[in-house]
Amino acid sequence: MIFDILLLGLVAVVLFQLIYYIFIFGKFSFAKTETLPKKNIPISVIVCAKNEAENIKKFIPLLVNQDYPTFELVLIDDASSDETRELFEEFEKQYANVKLVKVDNNEAFWGNKKYALTLGIKAAKYEYLLFTDADCYPTSKHWISNMSANFTMKKTIVLGYGAYEKIKNSFLNKIIRFETLLTATQYFAWAKIGKPYMGVGRNLAYKKEEFFRVRGFMDHMKIRSGDDDLFVNQAANGSNTTICFSPESFTYSEPKRTYKTWFNQKRRHVATAKHYKGFDRFQLGFFYIIQFLFFVLAAVLLAFQYQWMIVTGIVVLRYMFTWISLGYAAGKLKEKDVMYWYPIIEIFLIFTQLNVFITNIFAKPVHWK
Structure with missing residues (x-):
């Protein structure tokens, strides 16, 4: 029985x-890939960094040299103790479209990335914002144009794909990339259904008006993580959200190389998810x-x-x-x-x-x- x-x-x-x-x-999974006409809307690309000097040397030049007519690169130094700020200052001197936002430690928001991002968003001069992390790089020079092509009068939040690099002969790497694939399949699918629930800060775009409509990160400022998924969970809906999965729109990051560091990363993600909508x-x-x-x-x-x-x-x-x-x-x-x-x-x-x-x-x- x-x-x-x-x-x-x-x-x-x-x-x-x-x-x-x-x-x-x-x-x-079975959706047709669409080729959208490119839009030359002005974009502010925002990167928040804390002690990321080595990654900045490698990846910021790839952002500066994007093939896009009108964009600025907003670099936020979140009270770094290495040479991050100095490197950002050099980029600001070298490129006319680079803007540096210097964030010092604030007692009320100590070590809070959301506070630093808020200052960067307010400093951005354009209405359309595109986010990635300091340890990420776009897969092509057409990253901005592919992501921005998805903006319309109604679609003001664009969810992109943040992938991880392949490491040869690493089973952990396959696990990390499979988990990333499964997660992206989930949040892309639910967005297509009209129930978007998360996005990743490695590749995310939205209009400033969406940020201010929900009072930025204020409702979850005390939660140290979630500047990407908690914001999307609060601000996104079936009317204002779309997805972008053209290969030239991907960003890549270096994956964790030990089980312990990846496990700790997963712990943070799960802890944040408990604050999603019911x-x-x-x-x-x-x-x-x-x-x-x-x-x-x-x-x-x-x-x-x-x-x-x-x-x-x-x-x-x-x-x-x-x-x-x-x-x-x-x-x-x-x-x-x-x-x-x-x-x-x-x-x-x-x-x-x-x-x-x-x-x-x-x-x-x-x-x-």
Whole structure:
């Protein structure tokens, strides 16, 4: 009797997963790629940095040399203790379209990136803002033009893709990039449905009016992280938000190289997500639960060889539609190689997330530098 219930539970879980992967994620995975006409609207590109001297030397020249007619580069030094400010000052002297915003430590907002970003946004002279991080670089000289092409009279928030570099022969790197692929598939798909819930600061654009409409970061200023996803969760809706996934619009970052540093990064992300709107917390939590239950139920039924042919057929069916859905998404986001390892990576990732949830119950993660 108990095994009959477990089998029915597995069937229900796989049906829910079918809905997610085909009918929700499919909104992005199977979406047609559109070529939009370029718009030459003035853009303020904003980069906030704290002790990022080495990355600044490598990546700021790539931003300055973007092929775009009218843009400024707003560089925010958030009370750095290395040579970040000096490097920014050199860029400001060298390029007429570079503006430096110097942020000193403020007792009320000590070490708070949102405070520094607010000053940078207020200093920006253009209404359209495009954000990336100091440790990121655009994949092409047409990053600005591809992101800005998605702005319309109604679409004032643009969610882009922030990828991670590939590291040869690194299984951790494949895990990180698969998790990034899955996360992007989720937030792109929900945005296509009309329920945007997050974006990444590595590649995000919006109008100033959206920032001031929700009083900037004031409602979550005390939460050290979330200048990107919490802002989008609050300000974005089905009418004002769109997505950009053309390959020339991607940005890339150097991924974590040890499990410990990546695990700590995931702890911060999960801690921030608990402040999302109720529906968004529910759908993300529900998705994780059905992922976890699939492996538990399938493992138990197969271990006891209960209706093993039926169970095996259900498992194979499940992997067929998830592989197809994520495979199409991976093709769009240039991450096809991680799909070869998909079943192994997925199991590892699900139980890592469980570890993150448990760890965060007993200790608070560390945020901005």
